[in-house]
Amino acid sequence: MKLDEAFRNYREKIVDQWVNYTLSTYKSSTFFKKEKDKFANPVGGNIREALDCLFGLLVKNADPQEFVAPLEQIILIRAIQEFPASVAVAPIHAVKHITREILAKDKERCHLVQDLYDFEFSVDLAVLAAFDLYMQCRERLYQVRIKEIKTGAYLLTDSKCPSNLLKINIQESIHTNSHSS
Amino acid sequence: MAVAKLEQLAKSVVQGPTMATGAVPVKDWMDVSAIFKPGNYAYQAKQEKVEYLNSQKGLHFPNAREWSPEDDDWKLPENWKEIILKGLKERLDKFRSLKIFMDCCVRCGACADKCHFFLGTGDPKNMPVLRAELLRSIYRNDFTLGGKLLGKMAGAREMTVGVLKEWFMYSYQCTECRRCSVFCPYGIDTAEVTMMLRELLHLVGVGINWILEPVSNSNRTGNHMGLQPHTFKDNVDFLADDIENLTGIKTNHSFNRKGAEVLFITPSADVFAEPGLYTAMGYLMLFEHIGLDYTWSTYASEGGNFGLFTNNETMKKLNGKMYAEAKRLGVKYIIGGECGHMWRVVHQYMDTMNGPADFLEVPKSPMTGTTFHNAASTKMVHISEFTADLIKHGKLNLDKSRNAHVKATFHDSCNPARAMGLLDEPRYILDHVVDGWVEMPENTIREQTFCCGSGTGLNTDEIMELRMRSGLPRANAVKHVIDKHAVNMLSCVCAIDRATLTSLMNYWNPGCNVCGVSELVGNALIMEGENRQELTEGLRTLV
Numbered sequence: 001m002k003l004d005e006a007f008r009n010y011r012e013k014i015v016d017q018w019v020n021y022t023l024s025t026y027k028s029s030t031f032f033k034k035e036k037d038k039f040a041n042p043v044g045g046n047i048r049e050a051l052d053c054l055f056g057l058l059v060k061n062a063d064p065q066e067f068v069a070p071l072e073q074i075i076l077i078r079a080i081q082e083f084p085a086s087v088a089v090a091p092i093h094a095v096k097h098i099t100r101e102i103l104a105k106d107k108e109r110c111h112l113v114q115d116l117y118d119f120e121f122s123v124d125l126a127v128l129a130a131f132d133l134y135m136q137c138r139e140r141l142y143q144v145r146i147k148e149i150k151t152g153a154y155l156l157t158d159s160k161c162p163s164n165l166l167k168i169n170i171q172e173s174i175h176t177n178s179h180s181s
Numbered sequence: 182m183a184v185a186k187l188e189q190l191a192k193s194v195v196q197g198p199t200m201a202t203g204a205v206p207v208k209d210w211m212d213v214s215a216i217f218k219p220g221n222y223a224y225q226a227k228q229e230k231v232e233y234l235n236s237q238k239g240l241h242f243p244n245a246r247e248w249s250p251e252d253d254d255w256k257l258p259e260n261w262k263e264i265i266l267k268g269l270k271e272r273l274d275k276f277r278s279l280k281i282f283m284d285c286c287v288r289c290g291a292c293a294d295k296c297h298f299f300l301g302t303g304d305p306k307n308m309p310v311l312r313a314e315l316l317r318s319i320y321r322n323d324f325t326l327g328g329k330l331l332g333k334m335a336g337a338r339e340m341t342v343g344v345l346k347e348w349f350m351y352s353y354q355c356t357e358c359r360r361c362s363v364f365c366p367y368g369i370d371t372a373e374v375t376m377m378l379r380e381l382l383h384l385v386g387v388g389i390n391w392i393l394e395p396v397s398n399s400n401r402t403g404n405h406m407g408l409q410p411h412t413f414k415d416n417v418d419f420l421a422d423d424i425e426n427l428t429g430i431k432t433n434h435s436f437n438r439k440g441a442e443v444l445f446i447t448p449s450a451d452v453f454a455e456p457g458l459y460t461a462m463g464y465l466m467l468f469e470h471i472g473l474d475y476t477w478s479t480y481a482s483e484g485g486n487f488g489l490f491t492n493n494e495t496m497k498k499l500n501g502k503m504y505a506e507a508k509r510l511g512v513k514y515i516i517g518g519e520c521g522h523m524w525r526v527v528h529q530y531m532d533t534m535n536g537p538a539d540f541l542e543v544p545k546s547p548m549t550g551t552t553f554h555n556a557a558s559t560k561m562v563h564i565s566e567f568t569a570d571l572i573k574h575g576k577l578n579l580d581k582s583r584n585a586h587v588k589a590t591f592h593d594s595c596n597p598a599r600a601m602g603l604l605d606e607p608r609y610i611l612d613h614v615v616d617g618w619v620e621m622p623e624n625t626i627r628e629q630t631f632c633c634g635s636g637t638g639l640n641t642d643e644i645m646e647l648r649m650r651s652g653l654p655r656a657n658a659v660k661h662v663i664d665k666h667a668v669n670m671l672s673c674v675c676a677i678d679r680a681t682l683t684s685l686m687n688y689w690n691p692g693c694n695v696c697g698v699s700e701l702v703g704n705a706l707i708m709e710g711e712n713r714q715e716l717t718e719g720l721r722t723l724v
Contacts, residue, residue: 080688
């Protein structure tokens with residue numbers, strides 16, 4: 001049994017788990033997971049569409065440039081939601097573990113786990129590309145703010161990047177937890 | 182082991198701070214408190230603005246002070262709770278709709294997934310049903326027998342500072358767009374619940390600057406930006422100069438002219454900010470084209486009414502100014518420009534607040550003879566209704582090819598669409614001024630249109646991420662027509678839209694511009710005696 005055949009057989013299952021995992025990062029995710037209409041459910045619909053597309057590229061070790069379009073579809077959304085950068089990007093990484101877990105559970109195919117190096121390397125490249133995109137989105141967002149300032153219909157402010165502040169909060173809580181344990 | 186790794190990854194993800202509140206989602210909603218951090222709230226109103234408004238006749242904005250939502254102590258009046266509960270009682274007695282909305286919700290959930298704030302954030306308190314429940318839980322506790330007897334079991338809870346903070350958080354994560362109300366089988370207007378929450382908060386001095394400063398400016402000089410009469414006039418004159426440079430046509434407009442047939446009122450943003458400027462140029466050209474006897478006013482120089490986002494009395498006062506000016510100038514009726522909430526105020530509230538405007542005449546187009554019976558009481562006709570009627574009667578000389586650079590789609594602005602049913606007139610105009618414009622998907626247009634995400638005074642930059650989240654459903658539908666039909670222009674009939682959709686597009690769909698429908702009309706008009714330059718981008722062309 002070859003790896004590409006296993007990918008074909010399990011594509012739907014892997015992508016499904018990947019989508020569910022990603023959408024579980026939202027506080028109230030039942031609707032995001034359930035509704036399939038992309039216009040009624042932009043977060044769920046876009047993430048489902050993009051992850052499915054991305055999976056197809058990852059398994060054929062496509063040129064990382066091709067990752068950009070589906071990744072952008074996801075990261076544009078997550079970069080302006082209240083996630084620190086690591087959390088915004090983390091779900092891209094999850095497909096590695098999901099794939100390993102699914103293959104390992106299949107007695108006929110568990111030996112294929114050792115052949116996953118190329119696939120996992122593609123995932124690593126996708127995660128790195130996602131960080132680039134995350135930064136581009138944040139920068140774009142600040143350009144939007146600057147443009148609003150220039151149009152004059154607005155009051156100058158000095159607010160900080162909320163995403164960065166969230167990261168500080170997380171570090172503080174990790175710090176506190178490690179002290180208390 | 183692989184599974185353990187995934188769990189670890191999940192832990193860092195799922196247990197990280199979640200949407201809006203930064204809380205971990207393991208508690209009952211009543212136990213999750215609102216936490217204010219930079220970026221998740223609009224700035225509090227400045228003390229001097231609140232003081233000024235409170236000093237004005239007929240307005241009530243108490244408890245002016247320096248405070249911050251991020252502080253634990255919001256410096257509320259000592260008897261704040263009494264004020265809130267008394268305020269709620271007064272409103273339950275005064276507004277029958279509020280009492281019904283509090284009582285009749287069966288929590289069916291039809292509205293839950295219809296709110297653009299919920300769709301963009303995934304925060305359950307942005308489900309309209311739960312947002313209303315923030316108030317309803319207090320209503321049950323203090324005003325219903327079931328709530329008094331059964332407490333939390335009946336969905337009741339006591340009013341606390343925590344609840345008040347939650348009100349502030351979520352009544353400013355609602356743009357009162359009323360999409361949810363379209364789906365409510367009982368016809369509950371959740372926007373009016375948000376309005377009540379905001380009214381109650383103002384009773385104890387909790388409000389945002391982006392609303393109260395424009396309100397105080399409007400009260401003082403007549404428009405949001407505080408432009409004084411000469412500045413307002415200069416701005417309109419500049420636009421007329423631009424028209425002359427582009428087309429060779431000198432427009433014959435006037436200000437504060439007594440005895441004009443029509444008073445024209447539009448959002449002030451149209452005369453001072455891009456891209457609204459081009460829409461205003463469209464108005465000037467249209468009126469010149471048909472030779473309308475009209476005047477601008479430098480006093481009623483604002484169609485927008487941010488009073489709607491504060492309280493009943495302020496809305497009434499700002500709306501009254503338009504009619505007082507119409508009376509002073511002795512016009513027959515008013516034509517209103519492309520504005521959003523101005524039309525909600527005019528169609529839903531004006532008549533019982535300041536109307537009926539019996540001193541004016543029922544609007545009748547001098548060019549076509551059409552009487553606008555829909556405006557029989559308010560005496561105010563929408564520029565799109567007026568223009569569509571002109572086109573229908575062949576009164577406009579139009580050349581679609583002058584909009585060849587435009588591949589348009591149309592965004593139904595929430596208030597004109599859902600509060601006054603203006604659905605077909607702008608579409609009719611587009612059919613006649615541009616070639617092959619396209620619709621967005623069915624569940625994102627007309628009555629089901631998605632809000633720009635920044636209405637009701639939320640178009641301030643300190644909450645830019647929040648605005649991008651709540652605007653996602655709209656932007657997502659625009660992206661679809663960009664990908665499918667190479668759309669490059671998002672047209673609309675609202676000044677707030679023109680400002681906020683521009684930012685929304687700059688983030689989600691760079692390269693897609695935003696315009697008012699009247700700009701496209703202006704582009705297409707063949708003016709008598711024109712000496713038009715090669716305008717490859719219509720009125721936006723730099724020459």
